[in-house]
Amino acid sequence: MNISTPLNATRRGFLAGTGALVVSFAIPAVAQEGEVATPATPAPQNPDLPGSLAETPSLDAWIRIDANGKVTVFTGKVELGQGTKTALRQIAAEELEMDPASIELITADTGQTPNEGYTAGSQTIQNSGTAIRHASAEVREIMIRQASEKLGIPAEDLRAENGRIVASDGRTLGYGEIVADDLLHVDATGNVPLKSPDSYHAIGKPFARVDIPAKVTGGAAFVQDLRPEGMLHARLVRPPTYTARLVEIDEDAITSMPGVVTLVRDGDFLAVIAEQEFQAITAMRAAYATAKWDEKENLPDQNDIPAFLESAVSETGSVASVGAESVSGARTLQAQFTRPYQMHGSIGPSAAIALFENDAMTVWTHTQGVYPDRDALAEMLDLPPEKVRCIHVEGSGCYGHNGADDAAADAALIAKWLPGKPIRVQWTREQEHLWEPYGAGxxxxxxxxxxxxxxxxxxxxxxxxxxxSTRPGSAGSLMAARLMGRHFQLEPAKLQISPSGNxxxxxxxxxxxxxxxxxxxxxxxxxxxxxxxxxxxxxxxxxxxxxxxxxxxxxxxxxxxxxxxxxxxxxxxxxxxxxxxxxxxxxxxxxxxxxxxxxxxxxxxxxxxxxxxxxxxxxxxxxxxxxxxxxxxxxxxxxxxxxxxxxxxxxxxxxxxxxxxxxxxxxxxxxxxxxxxxxxxxxxxxxxxxxxxxxxxxxxxxxxxxxxxxxxxxxxxxxxxxxxxxxxxxxxxxxxxxxxxxxxxxxx
Known part of the structure; x- marks a missing residue:
């Protein structure tokens, strides 16, 4: 469940999202939608269905209607500030003939939503929006057919309007009066016509963004804002370089500091946990001052990256080869261009909250791929994937694979040491800048x-x-897993050429x-x-x-x-x-x-x-x-x-x-x-x-x-x-x- 927890939320309210799932649809366990196709990407169940329906065809994976007529729409994509929560409501409302404001939208949550891999490549409306629109159109037609049977009126004499089915004689039935158990637990056909543009009431119209109010009023808009009751604060002590190894740390000096609950050390992974945030910050600074690391010189000359790139090539792939091999002409021009390594530069450093309880891990995270992140966390924690739940909460800054997944891993690894306590990990500005994955040179x-x-x-x-892209899917993509004593390794990069490109x-x-x-x-x-x-x-x-x-x-x-x-x-x-x-x-x-x-x-x-x-x-x-x-x-x-x-x-x-x-x-x-x-x-x-x-x-x-x-x-x-x-x-x-x-x- 997505949460918009106020700063004074109770622990009971905060943990409500970990309760039992009450809808009946089945969510594929492994599907991943990456930047490029990989062997791990499953074949669509029905490749002829549009958008993400191809991987998750069941209508009730996308649309749920309660007996009181409440409509909930599910998407495996996340809100990153692009307006997803508003636009997807508009799409569903158009085909369901409803007001967008009356629809609840649940975004990426491995306990509730379809697996749509990553929110990446400008594909949210293209894939999830397409799936939701076609699913909504089919649900509307199902409502009309059911109403036809209940009212004894031909379907062609019925229409959907404001969440109700209206008959030509004036009788109406609300969606909640029509819906029955498993009515929507059927696969989409992809054959229901969509509404024509000249009849739109929601698509293309102005609607107020639903994600904006909390962001401009100081509400709990981001995962960084969450403060559940009983939460402990964790701060990381990162190595000075990627390959540095922890040689020495005065643990007693750190754990004896005021408010410090414990110090977690697992290989080269080091974190301090305290009752209050500034106590954790103070302990982190002290740990940085006393920790000794073995580090080596292993970076190339920044002023000659082109030479490094040319010298490090392992293979060459043909992206396009069209026409003649050699062509003569009047004039030939040449040029060379370079791009440096660049940051995501998230304005808000990464954060996450994790709770390990009843042998299961729940993580609130601003990852852009809850299912891939879940699988990586499960491998790192040696837990079955079904024992790990990732719930997306917006983060203040994203645009690709920044520190979000790593912060989730940090919180989860620490939470396993302290069962029953929500653990909040907050990166510093320096940690965000030094440890996030960069855009490639x-x-x-x-x-x-x-x-x-x-x-x-x-x-x-x-x-x-x-x-x-070295996004999660395996534990080696997470810094916590690479630093811990087991030292998971990043999977070798492979040359992959696809229509989406990399x-x-x-x-x-x-x-x-x-x-x-x-x-x-x-x-x-x-x-x-x-x-x-x-x-x-x-x-x-x-x-x-x-x-x-x-x-x-x-x-x-x-x-x-x-x-x-x-x-x-x-x-x-x-x-x-x-x-x-x-x-x-x-x-x-x-x-x-x-x-x-x-x-x-x-x-x-x-x-x-x-x-x-x-x-x-x-x-x-x-x-x-x-x-x-x-x-x-x-x-x-x-x-x-x-x-x-x-x-x-x-x-x-x-x-x-x-x-x-x-x-x-x-x-x-x-x-x-x-x-x-x-x-x-x-x-x-x-x-x-x-x-x-x-x-x-x-x-x-x-x-x-x-x-x-x-x-x-x-x-x-x-x-x-x-x-x-x-x-x-x-x-x-x-x-x-x-x-x-x-x-x-x-x-x-």
């Missing part, structure tokens, strides 16, 4: 040949990168280019800890491809927007390109010195949302500061369920990508990470936010949902790079565009 090289007419006739693209996501240009070769030079081991950061490889790949498209446009003496349209036949892609250019007021009119325009386009994963963006930037040569002023973009994510949420997600993606592009890079020496706080890892401040951001939602009613949350990251970075080039005549190939790098490129 990348090296890319691209070359292309133009013919005499200025069209691209040949394209070669090579990328060097690790796998971008490091190779968006490595294939969507443009019409007859001859293409795209290769992924796979690096199995990264020098720092890496995993999924929003967009995976798409951010760097789109930055590289779209920056290079501007170079080709310049060589072809063609406007960058026109050059893209020249190579694009996809009508939806052309629409967003043209819409963004029109909304921005794109032209070749001269700008004041030091100011430039930039444009970029991509379809996320080449099969999700289309997004084009235009922006204006000012470059200060003396300070090296790049300031983005006006931004305009257009996005097509299929049918627009919640236009305001689409705009919010796009605006957020633009700002996040701007921060990545202008500021963010993890620093390290040959031994340690050197970015423990915001001063050593700067992000965009409010003063850097563009003066205006305009988002045009290109709605396509009745078309499939495409997902939108990660569509803006790649195009934004490229548009900034292209605006810098337009403003200065120079190209920055290495992210980020720090003040120092800008001045170096400009020769200041």
């Amino acid at each position: 990348m090296l890319t090289r691209v070359s292309a040949t133009l013919d005499d007419s200025g069209k691209i006739v040949d394209w070669r693209y090579d990328l060097w990168s690790n796998s971008h 490091g190779d996501r968006n490595a294939i240009p969507l443009y019409d280019i007859p001859n293409q070769r795209v290769n992924w030079h796979f690096v199995p081991d990264m020098p720092v800890r890496v995993s999924a950061l929003r967009g995976l490889g798409a951010y760097c790949n789109i930055f590289s491809l779209e920056s290079f498209m501007d170079e080709l446009a310049e060589a072809a003496e063609t406007d960058p927007v026109e050059f893209r349209l020249r190579h694009m036949t996809d009508p939806r892609a052309r629409t967003v390109i043209e819409t963004a250019a029109e909304k921005f007021g794109w032209s070749d009119d001269p700008l004041p010195q030091g100011r430039g325009r930039g444009f970029a386009f991509a379809q996320y994963k080449n099969h999700a949302a289309y997004l084009a963006i235009a922006l204006e930037a000012a470059v200060d040569r003396e300070t090296g500061i790049v300031k983005i002023s006006h931004v305009a973009c257009a996005v097509d994510c299929g049918e627009a369920v919640a236009p305001d949420a689409i705009i919010n997600q796009t605006e957020g993606g633009i700002i996040q990508s701007m921060s990545w592009t202008l500021y963010e890079a993890v620093q390290f020496d040959r031994t340690r990470i050197q970015s423990p706080d915001w001063s050593a890892y700067p992000i965009a401040r409010f003063s850097a936010i563009p003066d205006s951001i305009e988002v045009a939602v290109v709605d396509n009613p009745g078309t499939p949902y495409l997902g939108v949350a990660e569509a803006a990251q790649g195009p934004t970075g490229a548009a900034i790079g292209n605006a810098f080039r337009h403003a200065t005549g120079k190209r920055i190939h290495d992210l980020p565009f720090t003040r120092e790098r800008v001045k170096t490129v400009l020769g200041v």
